Amino acid sequence: MSNTINLTLHIWRQKNLNDKGRFEVYKAADIDTDMSFLEMLDVVNERLTKEGKEPIAFDHDCREGICGMCAGVVNGRPHGHLPQTTLCQLHLRHFKDNETIVIEPLRSKAFPVVKDLVVDRSAFDRIIASGGFISVKTGAAPEAHTVPIRRENAELAMDAAACIGCGACVAACPNASAMLFVGAKVSHIKLLPQGQIEAQERVRKMVAQMDKEGFGNCSNAYACEAACPKGISVSTIARMNKEYFAAKLTE
Amino acid sequence: MVCPFLCAQSSIQKKQITAVTGLFLILFVLGHLAGNLFIYLGHEAFNGYAQKLAGLRPGLYLVETVLLLIFLIHLYLTALLVWENRQARPVAYRQWQMIGEHSIASRLMPWTGTVIIAFVVWHLRDFTFADGDGPRSILSDGQSYGLYGVVYNAFADPWHSALYILAMAALGFHLSHGIQSFAQTLGFYHPRYTPLIRKMSNGLGLLIALAYSSIPAAVALGCLAVR
């Protein structure tokens, strides 16, 4: 059922933050098409190790598309060309024999390259820390059924909350903007009654932090939506824009 | 004073100010178009409209100043946003695929915008500040037809018309992204209406470009010749 292919990989190698970085070419021969993209990199790394060379550093963890750790730009698209698929879930049967594949890190000023394909996405954490939460302390919660929530809103909130924080939106955006990530978090919380109390402060602070991190501006190209492995809609950006407008008017 | 103020705004505010100024500019474009279309009612109607407009001065100066200010703010902010966007990705991708529904129009915005600026300068020199009774207003029968004559003569030159139509295409393209962008940036989203707005935005952009371009086309086809 499975067969093997040969690939030529152009992979970004960068020793550390200060290194300029360059592409290097690797042959990946006899690759089983049932492998995932990351398993292919594993195989390449095993071979490199045996040759006494340093393997390619890349982030990965759960390998089932939920932790958001893996990311990389494959042939010019974050997570590769399949819609709503993370890199770890992309399998090699979607590539052709003798294909040349270019693998680059997520590129953005706000995501400095740490090594090879590994980038520093702590900017996302700082954005969440600036206001992406409901300030409820442990033990302070009322009984869960005290406030019913419209099912439709709960579903929309879940759609937005599905974000895995992988950074594909930033990588895909022509301006390296983080609006989809921030919009998703603002929307998730704003759609729930518990999120109303701090809504205005939250959106103001999160946007301020986003700007501080050096992300670009949104130009409504909607590339983020197309690249998002969880299919998060740009409607979340619109919702954030509205919230922000209202928050600024009443400031 | 204005520039530091604008500069200090957040990314979303800059965009929202750009969107609002853009809306005013769209309204101006539509109003201007309505005036232009008087040309199909003959030279009396067209010149009459032009004179009526001129008669509104000095109030018109105020409107023009505000319009200029809006235009400059729109320009300044977009330039600033574009500059910031360039900073946000210091190392470019080696390979890059354009994805996303509005990627092409969005990426062309700075370019179509630049074409529009160049056009506006040319256009002001060409028509707005043209001598309505001068030699450029005289048509083949040897009589002056005022602004009507100036327009007719200008578009009788195929190069002039071609440049004008090109500029209008840029304007249409700019608006096709701009209109739906306005809705998104100010936070309007609805699962049913947003796709409509996006379609309408494209349609309106095309319509505006076509309507403006119809005048040089009509001149070329001889429809507006004075008998």
Place this chain on the structure above:
Amino acid sequence: MEMLNGKIPAGPLKDKWTSYKAKLRLVNPANKRKYRIIVVGTGLAGASAAASLSELGYNVEVFCIQDSPRRAHSISAQGGINAAKNYPNDGDSVYRLFYDTIKGGDFRSREANVYRLAEVSNGIIDQCVAQGVPFAREYSGYLDNRSFGGAQVSRTFYARGQTGQQLLLGAYSALMKESVRGAVRIFPRTEMLDLVVADGKARGIVTRHLITGKIEAHAADAVVLATGGYSNVFYLSTNAKACNMTAIWRAHKKGAFFANPCFTQIHPTCIPVHGDYQSKLTLMSESLRNDGRVWVPKKKGDVRRPSEIPEEERDYFLERKYPSFGNLVPRDVASRNAKVQCDEGKGVGTTGQAVYLDLGESIQRLGAGEIQERYGNLFEMYERITGVDAYKEPMMIYPALHYTMGGLWVDYNLMSNLPGLFVIGEANFSDHGANRLGASALMQGLADGYFILPYTIGDYLASQPWGKTDTDAFEFKAAQDEAGGRIQQLLNLKGHKTVDEFHRELGRLLWDKCGMSRREDGLKDALKKIPAIREEFWQDVCVPGTGEDLNQSLERAGRVADFLEFAEVMVLDALHRRESCGGHFREESQTPDGEALRDDAHFSYAAAWEFQGAGKEPVLHKEEFHFEEVRPSTRSYK
């Protein structure tokens, strides 16, 4: 031998926690910030504990190996979280949740702990809803529940198939909130390499920053380990690649007892192994068994396509052997039976290590649309991984390692035998006995972190002066030097085999000898082979690069070195427990018709192992289980 004391409070089961809490010592609010607490791990247990402790005013330092606390492996949990809310009015109660959990664990856990877990379960749901966790809701706007294996009531709360993710994002957001207030300092991409013990108490940890390679010491008044389980000792499991046991293993080597290491859980419905390159296994929700029928060909070595095998030549072995529960038998039973079929040579697929899970009949009965509605995402996932359209062909499944019930031994306060070392979540051994029920892992992680540890740790700290040690102390320097030396040793080996090659070899051995079913000779064989692999590892492993920057091979090498030491204890524990219970099936201990046979007379205890030095047999300590409220019964699913 001295019996271990679980420090279970006296009094009736129902009142134990309440009256105990009321008597716990407290730390004065002004003094709380003088105490420093280290939390290692930011999964559900770690993140919720760190956030709650910071809210109380303690100084908290929290460590995780990922680039962000939000990526801990709790995020992968799909199904849901149990609570005794009884919203569906179907007869649920704290007692029933307690009883189901202790029975599901095959009566190998502490009554008092399990009861407390059930007791605080409702508060977790309240807390999560307040944090903005978007649980599934009914049209009325109230929370929806679904049923899960091992229970006859609907008590599972869920957020689509991403409950773990949503709960973790809730705890993570609470943690991030505290990081701004300044009470929590987060150290991402930082791995704990050792525990520092001074004066017999846990006093800090030694870490390595994964980007800079810097080895640092951190001192504290208490250390909390929330670093998850050890499924990855088997190499292939459903755990994330970075999941490891270095933290708990190092703590064990420093004196913390390791309890019930042989209690591992195997999940029946995973996507089978494809080839040697396979890096991990993917779980598919058990709910598929509601509408799917499990079968193998009756004939051995039948290579026909499933559609070419006529009905009468198929063996629906679960339905045949368990007429009343059929395809819905618990995880351990379903897994073991699949293995039996494959061992008999009836397995399917290229490797022969798979059985069919066939939804064909349900598709015919209900229509493809209805099936898509119920399981669409699972079918998609299956196709994405295998390239096979499961609407046309039956799925292939095989069991895989999924969760480990064993872990560091803790008392009722969640403190290990080392004073000041607390262990929460999957890393401890406490609540699930020999088998965990579905949707209970999330419950335990959050119960420990939000509602139990914050109380019990205060009681410990109240008896301790703050700031007793700092990192200049001898013990810190020694631990730091040792950790650095070990890294250098690994880098200097420059052998011929990669880390993964050793890991795979170990995994295969354990899966064969100490996996779904275990036998004395197999276990003894494994006990011989493990030290050999370990020895070879320390002579011939190849770790390229340096220790001064991001070096993923080096990270893995350190973790695999610890797995190689731990594996022996796990096998030893499996060997000593000559009974079958929950996930631990000893072939010598089964009923005439092949079911697990528990031996309450001899094994109704937690086996806690004490480290004696490398290569030396650990010492066994026992904590006898006393059942005051429930009577251990035999599980039957016939």
